Amino acid sequence: MTTPNFTLLLADGRRVIARMADDGNASLTIEGVAPVYFRRQDAHVQLENLSEAFPVSGLLALLGQVFCNSSRVPLLEVSAPLSLDRARDAIRQGVFDTLLGHDGHTARLACSRSSFWQHPLPWLTTSSAAGMPLRYTFSGEKRHPQRPPIPHGEVYRRELPGLNTTFSLRTVDIAQDLERFNRWMNLEQVAFFWEQTGSLDEHAAYLQQMLDDPRVLPLIGSYNDEPFAYFEIYWCKEDRIAPYYDAQDHDRGWHVVVGESKHQSAGKLKGWFRSLMHYMFIDEPRTQRILGEPRIDHTRQIGFLESQGFGRLKTITLAHKKAALLRLERETFFDDFHP
DSSP states (O other): OOOOOOEEEEEEEEEEEEOOOSSSSEEEETTEEEEEEEEEETTEESSSSOTSSSGGEEEEHHHHHHTTOOTTEEEEEEOOOOOOHHHHHHHHHSSEEEEEEEESSOOEEHHHHHHHHTTTTTTTTOOOOGGGGOOEEEEEEEEOOOOOOOOOSSSEEEEEETTTEEEEEEEEEEEHHHHHHHHTSSSSSHHHHOOOOHHHHHHHHHHHHHHHOEEEEEEEEEEETTTEEEEEEGGGSTTTTTTGGGGOOEEEEEEEEEEOGGGHHHHHHHHHHHHHHHHHHOOOOHHHHEEEEOOOHHHHHHHHHHHHTEEEEEEEEOSEEEEEEEEHHHHHHHHSOOO
């Protein structure tokens, strides 16, 4: 079976495509630069050529072609004709973990699977929050970092080869999403947990409130660009759950509504869930923990979260519900539950 290509969109808009042939020969191509040819044997890749014009960040396409198509490779070693300075730069850019050696012409570099998945370039389709300086402000009596402006349009996209589909996230657009949001919120099974039934006007006001709240990022999730779910991502430090645990500056929490039953299979559940966690961690590299607070009687969701690396902290009583407070650590996710 032919291994699928991996396409990487660079910050300058150029695409790098990694292709792997059945005989083990492979190439990296990018507009305006000579193709890079390489051979892979198990967990080692040998680059036959690499011009100075080829950006080292483009080597992420090679890593993606391996890590996204083979779950049996925890660490990939790459031998490449790189100068020592360019090899070190590749590590500073987060493309590789470790410089294993350099003989004056060829660099031996390594990247772990967990490190690869933490790089934002292959997945984010807008700028991350990483560039925000750490400045503090107050929401009432709550002191917390000043939050980045809300992004607009698509923010994340990832191919899911095992499901033969693409998952993406984009910011809510009231004109585009109001009718489906209204329909989803008025579904009986959603209303039971969200308690957010209402009219179109009421839901338009609700979504506008979410878009105006710097604490919240309201998102639409899609499979193959077909919307199926609504997500609210929030910063915990200024949220109502903050007093119930040792909230850190960049902890994030989330809520979800899956409104289309055709996308409620076990495979698609795991697909969107791990992608959502992935987005929250790579959008802000200072985020070390993700919190969940499902209703205490939502035992199915609680059990699923625990199966995906969330640890149960305690039971808390909020104004509108009694909830289980659970937490996922960054290290746990990328080491054991990466996408």
